[in-house]
Amino acid sequence: xxxxxxxxxxxxxxxxxxxxxxxxxxxxxxxxxxxxxxxxxxxxxxxxxxxxxxxxxxxxxxxxxxxxxxxxxxxxxxxxxxxxxxxxxxxxxxxxxxxxxxxxxxxxxxxxxxxxxxxxxxxxxxxxxxxxxxxxxxxxxxxxxxxxxxxxxxxxxxxxxxxxxxxxxxxxxxxxxxxxxxxxxxxxxxxxxxxxxxxxxxxxxxxxxxxxxxxxxxxxxxxxxxxxxxxxxxxxxxxxxxxxxxxxxxxxxxxxxxxxxxxxxxxxxxxxxxxxxxxxxxxxxxxxxxxxxxxxxxxxxxxxxxxxxxxxxxxxxxxxxxxxxxxxxxxxxxxxxxxxxxxxxxxxxxxxxxxxxxxxxxxxxxxxxxxxxxxxxxxxxxxxxxxxxxxxxxxxxxxxxxxxxxxxxxxxxxx
Amino acid sequence: xxxxxxxxxxxxxxxxxxxxxxxxxxxxxxxxxxxxxxxxxxxxxxxxxxxxxxxxxxxxxxxxxxxxxxxxxxxxxxxxxxxxxxx
Numbered sequence: 001x002x003x004x005x006x007x008x009x010x011x012x013x014x015x016x017x018x019x020x021x022x023x024x025x026x027x028x029x030x031x032x033x034x035x036x037x038x039x040x041x042x043x044x045x046x047x048x049x050x051x052x053x054x055x056x057x058x059x060x061x062x063x064x065x066x067x068x069x070x071x072x073x074x075x076x077x078x079x080x081x082x083x084x085x086x087x088x089x090x091x092x093x094x095x096x097x098x099x100x101x102x103x104x105x106x107x108x109x110x111x112x113x114x115x116x117x118x119x120x121x122x123x124x125x126x127x128x129x130x131x132x133x134x135x136x137x138x139x140x141x142x143x144x145x146x147x148x149x150x151x152x153x154x155x156x157x158x159x160x161x162x163x164x165x166x167x168x169x170x171x172x173x174x175x176x177x178x179x180x181x182x183x184x185x186x187x188x189x190x191x192x193x194x195x196x197x198x199x200x201x202x203x204x205x206x207x208x209x210x211x212x213x214x215x216x217x218x219x220x221x222x223x224x225x226x227x228x229x230x231x232x233x234x235x236x237x238x239x240x241x242x243x244x245x246x247x248x249x250x251x252x253x254x255x256x257x258x259x260x261x262x263x264x265x266x267x268x269x270x271x272x273x274x275x276x277x278x279x280x281x282x283x284x285x286x287x288x289x290x291x292x293x294x295x296x297x298x299x300x301x302x303x304x305x306x307x308x309x310x311x312x313x314x315x316x317x318x319x320x321x322x323x324x325x326x327x328x329x330x331x332x333x334x335x336x337x338x339x340x341x342x343x344x345x346x347x348x349x350x351x352x353x354x355x356x357x358x359x360x361x362x363x364x365x366x367x368x369x370x371x372x373x374x375x376x377x378x379x380x381x382x383x384x385x386x387x388x389x390x391x392x393x394x395x396x397x398x399x400x401x402x403x404x405x406x407x408x409x410x411x412x413x414x415x
Numbered sequence: 416x417x418x419x420x421x422x423x424x425x426x427x428x429x430x431x432x433x434x435x436x437x438x439x440x441x442x443x444x445x446x447x448x449x450x451x452x453x454x455x456x457x458x459x460x461x462x463x464x465x466x467x468x469x470x471x472x473x474x475x476x477x478x479x480x481x482x483x484x485x486x487x488x489x490x491x492x493x494x495x496x497x498x499x500x501x502x
Contacts, residue, residue, distance in 0.1 A: 140457065150459065159460040161438060174466060
């Protein structure tokens with residue numbers, strides 16, 4: 001037998017270590033469609049509990065939108081369930097190219113290539129366009145998928161301190177001799193909810209002849225006055241060389257992602273990006289749903305406007321109540337608790353109050369930076385937010401942290 | 416190498432690592448503090464340190480020797496530098 005007892009024991013001891021470290025991840029079974037109100041089975045086998053979802057990436061509330069579902073049904077009927085092929089063999093339908101064109105138009109780029117996910121887009125893009133003669137310079141807080149993508153690429157890599165333009169400029173000077181330079185950042189940082197300084201980054205990239213890649217997964221569809229993304233928000237629309245983004249968050253939330261940007265870069269991805277070459281095409285049903293999402297977004301900014309209003313209300317409510325928040329003006333609103341155990345206890349108590357929000361701690365966020373990350377949606381109505389705020393205040397009072405400074409919370413609960 | 420010079424080298428590296436990598440004012444690193452294995456320095460950021468060492472000490476460290484293990488503390492970094500200073 002190849003799966004020997006000692007192999008099983010090895011894995012069991014590793015899993016026990018994860019358990020003992022308090023970082024074992026458990027899935028919570030949701031028995032409803034994704035929305036502000038969900039029914040959750042947790043722990044496994046327990047009765048269903050109705051809770052308000054404060055932690056999904058369903059920023060625009062389109063995950064279960066009737067028009068999107070209807071379009072997906074029609075796509076299923078007209079184009080079938082699956083394609084049983086990668087794109088370049090027999091997996092490209094007319095609607096795949098139509099979606100690429102829609103994304104290109106929406107993001108203001110030259111061309112777009114679809115990937116099974118943005119994780120795959122990030123895994124494939126670097127290796128496709130850079131070699132060992134080149135340098136990648138990334139913000140230190142970029143998403144894990146970018147880090148994995150850079151690991152797969154033979155180009156050298158360096159980092160700059162989070163959002164420090166002075167440090168980025170130092171690095172651009174340090175690596176001035178490299179053939180190609182690619183600066184890499186998230187548009188909106190998923191754990192902190194802050195926004196990259198794309199206007200300054202574009203200037204630096206122009207000055208030092210570097211390309212700029214932005215992962216706008218937590219921005220596409222709602223950041224910027226018409227929701228085009230962080231580049232619209234920073235007034236550098238049309239100036240980003242490479243944008244990677246996802247359809248798995250605001251844009252319907254199913255799956256799929258893309259690389260959108262300079263034509264030659266997209267062409268290189270189509271020839272060389274391994275997740276594109278060796279992974280199945282996006283299912284027609286999803287492509288059809290995302291096309292409808294773009295119809296909705298192009299016809300009105302109502303949903304992103306509502307999201308902006310909801311996020312401002314939520315941020316103001318928490319601040320007035322005495323919580324410490326990470327600064328920002330996106331729908332990602334991290335409530336800082338600093339202590340890992342406190343973040344877990346706080347999350348559990350919120351759940352008991354009917355609020356579903358997750359606590360994050362090291363290594364997902366830096367040590368001593370534990371938090372409850374809340375994410376606001378256009379699917380939230382005022383009554384959702386009011387109930388959630390009441391619950392946060394109740395639990396905050398229980399732990400005696402309202403109005404305390406960081407140092408006071410750390411003194412009370414430790415790092 | 417004399418102790419004075421050795422400590423000066425260590426301080427030089429310690430100051431660079433602190434300035435370059437440590438964002439939290441509450442964190443104080445020492446010669447022995449694990450840098451990469453403890454998460455203070457991402458292995459992706461090592462290239463800056465490598466360039467700093469090569470420029471400062473006028474040496475060339477082969478990529479195969481610039482490993483996360485060799486760069487994991489000020490002490491191990493200085494030991495690596497000394498190998499190439501003496502060559």
